Every structure is written in C-alpha cells, then in structure tokens.
Amino acid sequence: MAFATKNSPERDDAHAHSDPDPHPDDAHQDDAHAHLPDTVTQAVKILVVGAFGVGKTTLIGSVSEIRPLRTEERMTQASVGVDDLRGLGAKSETTVAMDFGRITLSPSLVLYLFGAPGQRRFWELWKGLVTGAIGLLVLVDTRRIEDSFEVLDQWERYSLPYVVAVNRFPDSAQYEDGEIREALDLPASVPVVTCEATDPRASQRALEALVRHAIEQHRHAAREALV
Numbered sequence: 679m680a681f682a683t684k685n686s687p688e689r690d691d692a693h694a695h696s697d698p699d700p701h702p703d704d705a706h707q708d709d710a711h712a713h714l715p716d717t718v719t720q721a722v723k724i725l726v727v728g729a730f731g732v733g734k735t736t737l738i739g740s741v742s743e744i745r746p747l748r749t750e751e752r753m754t755q756a757s758v759g760v761d762d763l764r765g766l767g768a769k770s771e772t773t774v775a776m777d778f779g780r781i782t783l784s785p786s787l788v789l790y791l792f793g794a795p796g797q798r799r800f801w802e803l804w805k806g807l808v809t810g811a812i813g814l815l816v817l818v819d820t821r822r823i824e825d826s827f828e829v830l831d832q833w834e835r836y837s838l839p840y841v842v843a844v845n846r847f848p849d850s851a852q853y854e855d856g857e858i859r860e861a862l863d864l865p866a867s868v869p870v871v872t873c874e875a876t877d878p879r880a881s882q883r884a885l886e887a888l889v890r891h892a893i894e895q896h897r898h899a900a901r902e903a904l905v
C-alpha cells in the first residue's frame with residue numbers, strides 16, 4: 679500500500695471526522711506499586727508524543743505501574759472538522775494538558791512518562807513539558823500517517839533523541855520499516871519499532887528501545903564534545 683510521504687507535494691494536513699471509542703481500563707495498576715523500590719538510583723523523564731488520537735494516553739495507561747494522571751476532556755462541537763476521528767471508533771475525549779505515569783524498567787531505573795497533547799492548539803505547552811526529558815517516544819498511526827508529519831516536524835526542533843513507535847490498531851495495514859522511514863523522512867539513526875498501546879509488554883519494549891537509543895545518542899554527543 680502506498681503512503682503519502684512527509685515531503686510529498688500533495689501532503690494534506692486537513693482533518694475529517696467520525697465516531698468516538700471508550701478509554702481502555704488500566705487494570706494492572708495497584709497501590710502496592712505506589713512507592714519506588716529502594717534499589718532505584720536513576721530516574722529519567724520521557725515524553726510520549728504524537729498526533730491526535732495515536733494512542734498516547736492508552737500507552738501510558740497500559741504501561742504505568744501507578745494510576746496514571748489524565749487530563750481528558752469531552753470533545754465538543756468545537757473540535758468537529760479539527761480533530762480527526764477517522765478510525766478511532768467511539769473516542770469521545772481528548773487530552774488537554776498532559777498524561778503522567780511511571781514504570782520501573784530495572785531495579786535501578788525508573789521512567790517518568792509524560793504524554794503531550796498533539797494538536798496544534800497545544801504546541802505552546804510542549805516547551806514546559808519537554809524540560810528535562812531525555813527522549814521522545816513518537817507514536818504513529820499508519821492509518822493516518824499524514825497527521826504525524828507536522829507533529830514530527832515540530833518535535834524535531836527540540837533536537838532530542840526519539841524513537842518512532844508504530845501503534846498497531848486492529849485494522850492497521852502492515853508496512854515495512856523502510857516504508858515508514860520514507861513516509862516520515864526519518865534519519866537513518868532513528869529506530870522504528872511497532873507496538874500495541876493496549877499491550878503493556880509491547881509498550882514497555884518500545885520504551886526500552888527509546889532508553890537504549892537515548893543513552894547511545896547522549897554518549898555519542900559526549901564523545902563528540904571531547905574531540
């Protein structure tokens with residue numbers, strides 16, 4: 679299947695709409711995980727970003743070991759024609775400030791996860807949210823890949839290490855990594871992984887890929903600075 683590409687002249691950031699979908703349950707969180715283990719020595723901040731409706735809130739909700747903080751507001755008539763609901767079933771709410779969650783990746787390492795709203799009207803918020811983050815997990819929905827173009831353009835301005843995570847919805851077509859790279863015009867160094875935001879293990883693997891990539895990039899930058 680052919681994609682529109684990020685650089686194609688017919689690129690179209692316009693939006694359409696259809697019907698909404700409920701939020702998934704965050705069944706695995708319990709209060710036993712409210713406190714950090716004593717073994718944790720490193721805490722890092724990660725941002726989960728991406729276009730409207732790609733699954734940011736779902737991913738943080740599925741992977742977080744604490745009850746996630748959400749700032750969902752019901753979508754109103756004002757978002758009709760602005761927030762594209764194609765393929766999003768019964769989605770009726772959208773994040774208006776941020777998501778927040780936490781996952782302990784190893785006995786010594788904890789990630790603090792911040793979800794940033796994707797719509798243009800929230801871009802000003804990103805400047806505050808991004809402070810102190812070591813990297814970005816950029817979620818993409820290939821059913822509407824063109825929605826990711828301008829969001830990715832904007833995040834690239836922050837020059838943070840990022841990994842593209844293709845969120846597999848039940849009706850998503852399969853694409854080769856090369857097709858995703860070409861469509862998004864990704865630098866060769868940017869890893870592409872697939873996940874399902876509703877699956878905690880797949881979501882965790884995507885976060886692990888980001889942490890590995892961020893560490894490599896920060897090491898590389900440190901080496902360059904010493905030359």
Ligand SMILES: Nc1nc2c(ncn2[C@@H]2O[C@H](COP(=O)(O)OP(=O)(O)OP(=O)(O)O)[C@@H](O)[C@H]2O)c(=O)[nH]1
Nearest residue numbers: 699730731732733734735736769772773874875876
């Ligand atoms: N089946 C399935 N549904 C998903 C998956 N990820 C997200 N969804 C659904 O897709 C819709 C959008 O997910 P959200 O988590 O709200 O997406 P978001 O990126 O936080 O959306 P905004 O904050 O509004 O930009 C919801 O109805 C989710 O239930 C997935 O991996 N599988």
Ligand SMILES: [Mg+2]
Nearest residue numbers: 734735772773
């Ligand atoms: Mg959200």
